[in-house]
Amino acid sequence: MDYYLSQLINGICQGSIYALMAIGYSVVVGVVGLVTFTHGEVIMLGAFASYFAFQIFGNNLFLGIVASFAASAFIGIFVYKVCYERFFDAPRHISLICTIGVSMLLKNLTQIFIGANNFPLLEIIPNRFFGWGTVGVTLVQIIVIVTVVSLSLLLFLFFNKTRWGVMLRAVSQDKKAAALMGINVKLTTLAGNCIGCGLGGIAGMLLAIYYQTLIATMGGSAGMKAFSASVLGGLTDVPSAALGGLCLGVIENLGITVSSASFRDIFAFIFLLLVLLFKPEGFARKKGVRP
């Protein structure tokens, strides 16, 4: 019983990281209106940016967050310029294939210029354990959950209380009407893409801290989990995407109690298939942009 309980806690912690990835993904898809395959690579590059920040400035979590957000947002500009800007009017699969190309490009350039081996990321957060008996939470898990929850609240406030947030929501609902209201659609789309990518980058940093290692090929499974989680929200609805990420983490960690840990990625896939079979449109209330 203790084992299952601690797996549940692990699941909630990991699920909150997935939730942050999924939030980033649905912000990108919602604002841009085109589906992306680069999110996994964006997550991976955010993790690497925080790794170098930790190497240079010491174990400062705040600086790591800033570095990963900035680096991923910068990659977001690159992705926007290459994959989206000229393809808003073209058939959708063209920009989709373009994002596949960019994801290949980023992954292989990272492997060449940074390295294809595992990078250890130890002792960023002191290894402490709170709990009773064998059940409990580590300091890392508390910090991860606190970071994700506070970032989500910040994003919620940003979307609902600021001018930019209102503009972003308007653009994600209807680009033409937003343009008629005097919103600079291109700039807003670019900003939304950068915010989504930056959140993905922070999620990458948390993932690297949680697993204490990072590798250039981590983007593939991370991107797929972000996608699987945000399918629950119809790819555009942010709160359901966060819920999907949480579910995904719990299902994964309860799943590996009945099988071996090497089958971890299979559960994400099963979750995706189940959602697609029974609720292919997700739980989104509004009829948003359909990819």
Added chain:
Amino acid sequence: MSYADLILRKTPAWLKFALLGGLFLFLLAFPRIYPKSYAMGVMCRILMYTILAGSLNVINGYSGQFNIGHAGFYCVGAYCEAILATRFGITFWIALPLSGIAAACVGLLVSLPTLRLKGIYLAIVTLGSSEIIRLLFLNGNDFTGGPIGIKNIPSPYIGSFKISKSVHFYYIFLFLAAIFFFLTYRIIKSRVGRAWVSIREDELAAKSLGVETSRYKASNFMYGAFWAGIAGAAFAPYFKFISSDMFTLDEGFNILSMVIIGGQGTLIGPIVGSIIVNFLTEFLRPISQYRLVVYALLIIVMMWIRPQGLVGASNSILASGRIRFRGRKKSAGETK
């Protein structure tokens, strides 16, 4: 209408058959003309990837489904042949069609839950299934060899003649590619092929005209997967060794880049793509770590300047909206 199509339409039938026959005879005689084993190896690779890219093109190009995990079916075919040959001692000539059928069954399994889905959802499911198939083979310890893979896959025999050199496999791959292109050509011209194309052009219209879209989509997926399995099954005894890290997502993207560079929805496209990409691989051998970077740049450049591929038709649904909706209002592209 691409230039290739126009030229093909203008040439008389006898000339076409003469050219095709001449090309086939040339390919048959190629090992006599240029009997280097290095060249044979490259030719084997080109022919194998031609089958793989052609079968992916049947799925992506003709029925407009978006499969990016083709390496999964290729993996199933290769492992099926290797397991049948090493564990059960079944001869290559029986294992070959069996592997194709196994891959087709996996293709059906992948396509069944996704029949209602379009575009990106199908793409993600194929991507995921490709990786899951690989993980299953990687973790199936005793039976599939686990991370070590399967070594010493026996060579096939014709009577008592052992097929072991790359020249011999060149003929096997040539034979398979010829069958593949003949069959695919006939199917595309038939009722089934027209149904596939109609699904690509407009699924709703096809349905309203009585095309059972889900059945045709599933059959299309199975046909593509079948030939990927055949290619894998021929690859296993040729390479004599397979392991799960030969069938990663990068391999799938490699096949996809051939289809995109050559041109989706054309028979010649995958051949052109396979030749270009494999020659590039050979040229880039000194700097082989940049190989996938170059492919990625090629994909992006193709999408920027010629989304229908090198030999693709400019009025195809795969061309960019600017060209396709010439003369109509520009926003028509958004309806897709």
